[in-house]
Every structure is written in structure tokens, then in C-alpha cells.
Amino acid sequence: MPEKTPHCFRVRSPAAGAVWLCLFDAAGAETRYPMERDGETWVLDLPVPVGTRYGYRADGAPPFDAAKLLVDPRATELDRPFVHDPRLGERGVDTAALVPKAIIAAVLPPLAPAPPVFRPGQLIYEINVRAFTMRHPDVPAGQRGTVGALTHPAVLAHLRKLRVGAVELMPIVAWIDERHLPPLALSNAWGYNPVVPMALDPRLCPGGMAELRRTVAVLRANGIGTILDLVFNHTGESDVEGATLSLRGLDDRCYARAPDGTLINDAGTGNTLDFGYPPVRDLTLDTLRHFVAGAGVDGFRFDLAPVMARSPGFDPHAPIFAAIADDPLLADHIMIAEPWDVGPGGYQLGQFPERWLEWNDRFRDDVRRFWRGDDGAGALATRLAGSTDIFGHHATRSVNFVAAHDGFTLRDVVSFVERRNHANGEDNQDGHRDEVSWDAGSVEARRRDAKALLATLFAARGTIMLTAGDEFGRTQGGNNNAYAQDNHIVWLDWSARDGELEDYVAQLAEWRAAHPELADPAIRHDLRWQRLDGGAMAPADWHEAAGFVMTLPEGAGIRIDRDARAVRFTG
Template sequence: MTVLGAEVGAQSTRFAVRSPHADAVWLCLFSRDGETRHVMERQGPDWVIELPGNLAGALYGYRAAGEWSPTHRHWFDPAKLLVDPYAVELDRRFRQDPRLAMFGEDTADIVPRAIVPAPAEPLPQEPPQFTTGGLVYELNVRAFTIRHPDVPEDVRGTVAALAHPSVIAHLRKLSVGAVELMPIVAWIDERHLPPLGLVNAWGYNPVAMMALDPGLCPGGVAELRDTVAALHAGGIGVLLDVVFNHSGESDVEGGVLSLRGLDNAAYAHAPDGTLINDTGCGNTLDFANPAVRRLALDTMRHFVAHCGIDGFRFDLAPVMARGPGFDPAAPIFAEIEDDPLLADRILIAEPWDIGPDGYHLGDFPAHWLEWNDRFRDDVRRFWKGETGIGVLATRLAGSSDVFGPHQPHSDCRSVNFLAAHDGFTLADVVSYARRHNEANGEQNRDGHGENFSWNNGVEGPSADPRVLAARKEDIKALLGTLFASTGTIMLTAGDEFGRSQMGNNNAYCQDNAISWVDWDRRDPELEDYVADLSAKRHSRLRSFARFPEKVQWLTAAGKPMTIADWEDRNGHTFIYDAEPEEGTGEGELRVEICRARHLVRIDFTA
């Protein structure tokens, strides 16, 4: 099998790219003198060329000729400079331009050039630095660090900022098990954003799956590798949020940037040739195609082998198991499990997409973790007063209704969370009864409409001390429930100290004060409360990671719950009393919850 990408050897540099339907492919090298094109040789579905010398650091791209017939699934246009799907570093960021979608319009001055990587030895393979049941801390690299007062200004907003001692100290204070970095590979803004004066601030619109974004990671692979090493030294794992479900080439009106101009069969098509859009982003990568699966696997291998990444969170993960319908036995799962570099990594599915039959919570392989939106919604509804004790009890004890019958001796695969990048911040859940996305330019129609949120009598900011006190009680009760729950837990950056997005629950296009973490306005008392909760949980991770062997549900008086107690919605106290797995040496876990007093208390026996 051909090794794809650019590879520097002892005396030469080899380039290889997949384009099975092209009539001709050129390697394009760029220097001060301009562009030099080299005709590549076909080798089956691939095109290969070997040039003398060590070309590490050289800038390159491809051009491909063939049929231009979008209705027949071919988009060949030699005027388009194409980014290597196997590029790992780029010389600039992507930007929108009408010429990207115009046949015959040259794009060499628009499209980023890939950088030939220097040879590098893979890192020693170490087990993932994360324990199931621990705390995953989701963050947007730029938004999290751009206002950090202790990070030097020239480093703020970059991956390197995460290695700063003050950042690591904050993560350690919270007993973070792993940071989950929202996408850090190169993406392009959606076409409607530039005319509105907006940009994509989240990165969920990638073009090259393993090419680090030059804005977020200007030091390239070395910067990511060094940052991961610094976090590991602090006892913190690193997970990457990866987008393998679509690319930024968008719908039929989108640009020709990479795969579309080389191998458009990478995208799923309906029988009539139209692009399938199970992602809501204009296209869907076709995981029934072995070449697509290989690209995803090679991307993961690259980040593990060369950067030390501990695992991955997969955006709209059902797409990876579509062919076209969802199949829990899809080939990609076995291929990951059989791969010596990937088999032990932490794998987290976002278990839904927007395609037909797109919701698959609980359907991923037994060793995968899954975002549990039912935990989010049911816990919010309980503290809002819309549901009773029974629903909360199921979520608190690991959502066995979703992840299988009660199974002592097995890890719970649920990733419990109350808020994520997509939706209200935790502070906004208790401050806004409805979304406020007016700044997004879509007349407040975008984002989730049903958030199970409330405002304690005042919509948005308030100076009323009673309102503020009620909101803090709500936040503490929500957080207490999260940290007391069976399963792995996730906290979104800033929720530990009351970060607000002013009611915007879809801030993907707000690279500004709406989404930036304001470190100067932290609530230190709330932050300390979260740190204490997390330290208590971290000291007994096995008590939270596995379905407990025995559970008692008790009233405040210590008596078994009756049917009437379960059906009571007036806020009576109930106690979750769980015995640990035999042989762990851990004490009994007892969680007391009282809705009437906003009480969540976690205790262990000796």
C-alpha cells in the first residue's frame, strides 16, 4: 500500500496522493521564484513522484485534471490548487473567496500550501493518561487562553498557552483528568459568515484532517507535542475533538480545496448523484469507502505517534458507522480496535447526527464512552422542578436504561455533562429562559430552542442579590449532581466559575467577548466549591467509574423508598447509597439530594 503524503528520505523526498479518477496530477512546489509543477506518475489509484534532496520545509500543493461534471460526481479543475489530505502543517489559514467555486479560476494565491515535514521519530507509546470516571475538561484553545492574565500576550490564543504553569495549576486545582481540545486542525469559515463580519470560532469545519491550524498552533506539530508533554507532566491527559463527518468544502456551491478536486468519491452521494447531508454542513464523508476510513485512521495514528494524544472525541460520530444507514458493527470500529496504536486510546462518541435514524446513544462499542444528553436534560429538568426523583435516580446511577441492564464489575460508558460548547453555559442555564443569539445574524433562529433552562425571575444579568443567590444555589446543585454521578463526567471551561455567553447558545461564530473566557470576572467561591467536589470525586474514582454492586435508595430517615416517595415531586430528601466493588478497599458512597434546599452532599464511609 502506498504511503500517502510527503516523506523525506535519506537522499530524496517522495510525494504521493490518492486521485483514482484523475487524468493527470501535478505536484506544485512554491518558492520565491513562484510555482514549479512536476508531472506525477500513476500507481493504481495513487499518483507518486520522488525528487532528489531533502525538501523538508518546502511549500507544496497539487493540481489535478480530469472531467469537470459536478452532477456526475467529478470536480477536476487544474486551475485549483489542492491541499494534500495528508498534510500535517500549512503555511496560512483557509479563507473564503468566490474563486474557490469558479471553474477555471486559479486559486494558488488563496489556498494554503502544505509544508513538507522533517523526518521525526515517533514518541514512545505510553498508556493513555486518563482514568474512566475522571473529569474531562472541554475547552476552546483560543477562547480559553486569549484573556488569561498570566499567559504572555504573544502566546495567548494558541496551543502553547495550555502549557503555561498558571493554566496547568488551574487544571490541577480542579483535578482534571484530561483536557478535551475543540478542533485544532485547519478549518474554513462557512460562506455566509464573512459577509456578516463573523468567523467560525469553533473549528468544526475542517478541510485537511491532520493539518494543524496555523493560527491556533503556529509552531506546528512540535508545539502540540511539547504542550501535550507539559500537560502529561502535570498528570493531565489530552483528547482531541476530531471532525471526520464532513469537510469545509460544503455543498454543491462550495469550493474546491482538497478532496473534492482529488477524490470526490470520499463524499457520500445519493443514487441520483446529489451529496448526502447527514451533518447539516453540506456534505458527509463516506465511511463505507475504505480510503475514507484509512484517512481517519492515519490521522489518529499521526496524533498518537507524533504528538502523544491520549484519545479522541468524535463529532457526529454515527456518520463513521453509516453506509448509508447506521451499523453498530461498522468496519471502522474493528479497524480501530485492531490497530496497535489506537486500541487502547480513549474514544468518546457524540452519538447523534441529523441524518435519518441519527440518534444512537448507547449503541457504540463496549469500550467507547458516549456523550449522554439525557443526563444533561433530565438533571436540568429535575432542578427546574419538571421531573421527579425516579428519573434523576436513573441518571445518577449511570443511566443503566441506556447503557444496558445493571452490570456490576463493568465500567459505565456514560459521559455525564450539564453543558457543552454547543448550548448554554451552566451560568446561562439558570439565567436565561430562552436563547439570545441575535449577534449570529440569523434572527435568533439558530441554536437549540428547548434548553430546559430558567431565569429565576429575571432574564439575563441581574443586580438583585436574591436572584444572584438563587442562581448560585441552582448552579451548585447542578454541579453537585454532576460530580456525584456514576460514569465519566465533563465540565466545559469556565463553568466552574460562572462564565456567561450572555444567553447565546450557539456561539460558533463569536470570536469575541461573547465566547472568550473572562478570567478577571471569576467567581472564586464557586471555583473553590467545584475544586472541592472534584477532589472528593478524584480520591475515589472507582466508586464513580463502575455500576455499583449494590444500591439502596433511602429517605432522609434512612428507610427504603416507597412508591409514594418515588412519585413525590415536592422536594423531599432522598439518599443514593452504593456499595463499592469488592476488593477495591474503597468505602461506601452516599449521596444525599434535597431539591427543596438545593442540597447535594457526597460522603464516603471509611
């Protein structure tokens, strides 16, 4: 028999009338233990072995429902993934057989504190962990689609070839499918619908925290940092018709509500976490500490980050920002905001704290518009110089990108005028309706335009980001919202790589590495601009010119010529 050791079970449920700890044996039989109230928390000391599977039940006035088994919001390991079932949202229906059980995990040896490997200005490589290696011919079949696959020598060689500064892993914590997907025989492929923030999804990280820790260490040994994409704007419990899985059954106050009691939906997902409620901030901070102290990650990217500063309106001085800045474990780590959400006033590009980086969709759209022929040189020059109109004239916090997981792939940007999202089951009505894109025509013309976009990205001041596979021409067949396509639409086809394009990106990375002033976030107004014929740029040229030459302080130049559909580098 495994040795039992004392364990203090604690769960916060301030309005509950009663809470039970529920233990499960190997056959699934449940044993309930009443817990004792300690202020807003319920506690129970009980000797249990490592590997014990457990959940909670809470009772009281509605919306409490003792029939619902509830996952510990602070669970760090689950015995299986979440699977959507309509009964999860039906009051009075017992869900013990439907909900994953939390596991008492073995305590890993402490990690020595270490500063981030990644430095702002380097290349961030955005990875959908499952899609990245599901079709990789060199990765063993049993390892494909997992966090551990990132340590395979073939994967590491590819990352080094591109001079990746950090991998940014799309959500790897446990998520549940949106309830409209199973009837369509679809499933969530991106993971932006989490339930509990610390528990790694068993499909992506079957080895739990030990697997993530080892992967981070191997990447670090190769000079590559790890950034986790986390979702704190909502949970997979969704709206009032959604499932009761964790927070909803324990402390429904975690979700923001309007004065009339209706759920606030700033995330466009049915519910929004309330960062004006201190327990939500505490859970968030503890999650960040958990992944820094437990796995050694370099930092985090926050999905729909304005929600974290809402209660309900955006506040650039929100308590969560100060708490992160004052935390000795987190203060020097990388924080990246996706600076928009669907709520009122939700677009907050440039408004986050001075140490935060921000995804810059203005860079994406202005670069694409220039190459499509919509705009002159002025907007492009501003983006290349660090977007001083957004971030000020002292330093840039811009994360520059021309394509990301959300939207067309780079190849599809130059191949499709309209989205082709029919496979998503929403009559092609989902996804960005007016994405900046064009059809360049032939295979060679599309490669040419993709090269121009990539070269512009690598010539930009600030941090740059590339989504995995865009360096070798991945396509989603025109689907610009492939969140529900856990299949060959999003799985990278390594056998169909465009080797010429991939080698070109590697050359761009070498050139950028030789000119570190581009990565330096400081704005020194040291760039010089000339017309393509060598003359000085006149005011009218910024509106009318189809290109320019940008010269760096030490003399290297970038010649951008839209008519020739080319970017040329010198020095």
C-alpha cells in the same frame, strides 16, 4: 541553500486524467511537475528541502478543474490558515493565491509508546483552545490562544486544582469559515469545519506538531491526559456550491451521494464523508495514528460519530470500529462518540462498541429537568447510577455533563429561559430552540442552582465532563450557539471569575477523588436509596419525590433536595 533530500510525493486521485505537483518558492512563484499514475495513486520522486511548500492540481472530466490548487489530504503542516473566498467555488478561477500550501515538515524523533494517562471515570475538561487563554492575565500576550499556552504554570495550577484527568481540545486542525459568515463579519470560533485532518491550524498551534507534542508531554507530566476532538463527518468543502480545496478536487467519491447523485447531508453541513468507501477509513485511521505516534495523545472525541458508521445507515459493527479495535497503536486509547447526527436514525446513544465512551445528553437533560422542577426523582437516580437503561447493567460508558460548548453555558442555563443568538446574524433562529433552562433570579440564586447542577454531576457514576469556565461562572449572554463568535462572547473572562463557585468545584473534585467507586464504570447495584425523611423509597416516591439520599457502599451519602435547592455530601 537548504540541503535537498529525496521525497516521494503521493496523492490519490483514481479518476483524474492528469495530476501535477506544484512547488512554490518564497515569492509565491509556481513550478509544476507532471506526476505518474500508479494504480489509483499518482507519484513523483523529487529531491526537495524541508520546508518546501506544495500543492496539487488535477484534471479530467468534470468535476475536475485544473485551475484549482488542491491541498494534500494528508498534509501535516500548512503555511497559513484557510480563508474563505467566493472564488474558491468558482469553476475555472485559479486559486493558487487563495489556498494554503502544504509544507514538507521536519521529521520528529519517534516517541516511545505509552498508555493513556486518562482513565475512564475521571474528569474531562473541554477546552476551546483559543477562547481559553485569549484574556488570561498571566499568559504572555504572544502565547495567548494557542495550544502551547496550556503549559503555562498558571493554567497547569488551575487544572490541578480541579483534578482534571484529561483536557479535551475542541478542533485544532485547520478549518475554514462557513461561506455565510464572512459577509456577516463573523468567523468560526469552534473549528468544526475542517479541510484536511492532520494539519494543525497555524492560528492555534503555530509551532506545529512540535508544539502539540511538547504540550501533551507537559500535561502528562502533571498527570493530565490529552483528548483531541476530531471531525470526520464532513469537510469544509460543503455542498455543490462550496469551495474546491482538497478531496473534492482529487476524489469526489469520498463524499456520500444518494442514488440520484445528490450529496448526502447527514452532518447538516452540506456534505458527508462516506465511511463505506475504504479510502475514507484509511485516511481516518492514519490521522489517529499520526496524533498518537507523533504527539502522544490519549485519545479522541468524534463529532457526530454515527456518520463514521454509516453507508448510509448506522451499523454498530461498522468496519471502522473493528479497524480501531484491531490496531496495536490505537486499541488501548480513549475513544469518545458524540452519538448523534441530523441524518435519519441519527440518534445512537448506547449503540457504540463496548470500549467506547459516549456523550450522554440524557444525563444533561434529565438533571436539568429535575432541578427545574419538571420531573421526579426516578430519572435522576437512573442517571446518577450510570444510566443503566442506556448502557446496560454491567458497566457504564456514559460521559456525564450538564453543559458543553454546544448550548447554554452552565451559568446561562440558570439565567435564561430563551436563547439570545441575535449576534449570529440569523434572526435568533439558530441554536437549540427548546433547551432545558430557567432563570433562577438573583445572582445568589443562580449561583445556588449552578452549585446544585455541579454537585449532581460530580456525584454521578461514570466519566464526568466540565466545559472550561463553567467552574467559575462563564457566560455567553444567553447565546447558545456561539460557534461564530471569535470574540469576548466566548473568550473566558478570567478577571471576572466567581471565586466562590470555583472553590466549590475544587471541593467537589476532592470529594469525588476520595470516593473512587463513583469513577469505576462497573455497575454493581451497590447504591442504596432513601427518602429525605430516612424512610425507604416507595414506587410512588420515584415519580413524586423532590429528592432522595443516595448512599455509597462504604457509607458516604449524597442528599439531593430540590425544595432546598441543595446537594449535601457526607463521609
